[in-house]
Amino acid sequence: MDTRDQLIDSTRELLWERGYVGTSPKAIQQHAGAGQGSMYHHFSGKRELALEAVQRSADELLAAAEAQLRTPGTAVERITAYLRREREVLRGCPIGRLTQDPGIVADPELRAPVDETLTRLRARLAExxxxxxxxxxxxxxxxxxxxxxxVVAVLQGGYVLARAANAPEPFDQAVSGILSLLTAF
Amino acid sequence: MDTRDQLIDSTRELLWERGYVGTSPKAIQQHAGAGQGSMYHHFSGKRELALEAVQRSADELLAAAEAQLRTPGTAVERITAYLRREREVLRGCPIGRLTQDPGIVADPELRAPVDETLTRLRARLAExxxxxxxxxxxxxxxxxxxxxxxVVAVLQGGYVLARAANAPEPFDQAVSGILSLLTAF
DNA sequence: GTCTATACTTGGATAGAC
DNA sequence: GTCTATCCAAGTATAGAC
Structure with missing residues (x-):
């Protein structure tokens, strides 16, 4: 992975962990093991880095969802597979967490991929x-x-509950609750 | 309202809008119309202000929920009233949004009231x-x-979807979805 | 209680050498 | 492409006058 990619990857990690307002260029450089000049050579600044980073995380999220949803099985089985798949619950959703960031929602270009990702995810689940x-x-x-x-709200809200509790149980409960209703049909 | 209260109130507003890492002492002072010295006379700093602010918002959230849940009616009717009540959807939840803030979750004393609020809310709904x-x-x-x-996850996740879309519709859809399942019994 | 002055750190970025 | 130096604003707080 070249320096440019490392910078994007570090930005993804830090956006996930600390959000946009909580992530400084210096932190990105240190995480990536790159110098000041290097970062500003490849990118105009923090915002441009974030644009690339968010887009990559968005693509990855949709691909990961599709991996569960395109498996054989009934609709409820596939949704169960999606909801129950291994997740780093306490880290939250790398895309959903950005909706709480004023620096993201105030910037149409930064909010767009977040919006599109969650909209497409809902559309795919509706299918x-x-x-x-x-x-x-x-x-x-x-x-x-x-x-x-x-279904998407249960996921996103489950992350919120788990992070508040600093424990994954509320997430699992929320998922169990919706699945018990879906399997009742 | 005295200066001290105005400072707490301003902190609540700013925590709701910008989170803990996104809120500066200066912003609080300006919002409250108070000077630097005034703020540091009443509080040791931003953290102490946040402790009071979060606690007040937490108390208010639980009281607001109780107002809907203690009404007469069946269980599903009361939960419907709670979910459908007037909300500033695009602002998100003043408590839930804090779970995405690294400055809150990393500090046990700041996370505690957030955890307790959502835990109590779930317990009350379970009742x-x-x-x-x-x-x-x-x-x-x-x-x-x-x-x-x-149910709580649908709310919290509904806020996430609405903020991503910059529109309240996904919130309303998520609520409709869970209510249609609950009223199917 | 509130004000102004001061101080030190970090955020975010530019300039120019190598 | 990367490094170091430099810059200015903002964040966060302390000190002392009023």
Missing amino acids: VLDEGRATGELPAGLDTTALAAT | VLDEGRATGELPAGLDTTALAAT
Whole structure:
């Protein structure tokens, strides 16, 4: 990995851990093992670095979701696989956490990939639910758009609860709760 | 309201909007219309101000929830009232947002009221669900602890989705989704 | 209690040498 | 491409006058 990539990767880590306002250029340089001049040679500054970093994390998140959702099985099985997959719960969601950052939401170009990622994720989950509805696994009248938003919200909110408690249990409980309702059909 | 209270109140507003790492003593002073010396006379610094501010917001959140949950009606009706109540969705949750702040979670004394608030909220919702289960409104086998976590997670995650989209719709969808499942019993 | 002055650190970036 | 020097604003706090 070259210096440029290391800088982006370090930015991703720090954005995940400390957010945009909490991440300084100096911290990025130290994490990447790069000097001041090196960073400003490759990037115009913190913002440009963040743009690349956020985009990469966004792509990765959607790819990871797709890996669970495209497996064989019923709609509920695939959603279960997605919700139950191994996660670093206490670190939170690298994309969702950015929504709490004033430096991100105030900047349309930085917010855009965050918005797009969560919107696409909901759309993809709605597709899976649609398939379940089509096969009769799920009831015909189900509002799949709403339920897809609920599923993503349970994840994002589960992270919030786990971080507050400094323990993963509330996350697991929230997931169990929604799955018990979904498997009741 | 005296100067001391104004400082706490300003801190609450700024913590809500910008988080702990994003809020400077100077910003607090300006928002409160108080001078430097005044602030440091009443408080040892930003951290002490935050301790008081977070505690007040926590108390207020629990009181607001209780206002909806103690109304007459079935369990699902009361939870519906709670979820559907008027909210400043795009501002997010003044307590939940703090879980994304490294300055809060890294400090046990600052994290404690956040943890306690969300834990109590889940416990209170579980009580309401227990009552519904006792009256036969909800099924006997229901895991009320898990479902309470789900309900709070939908709220917290709904805020995340709404802030990402810069629009309240995803929040409303997430709430609709969980309520449609709850009213299916 | 509040004000102003002062101090030191960090944030964020530019300039020019190598 | 990377390094060091430099710069100015902001963050966070202390000191002492009023």
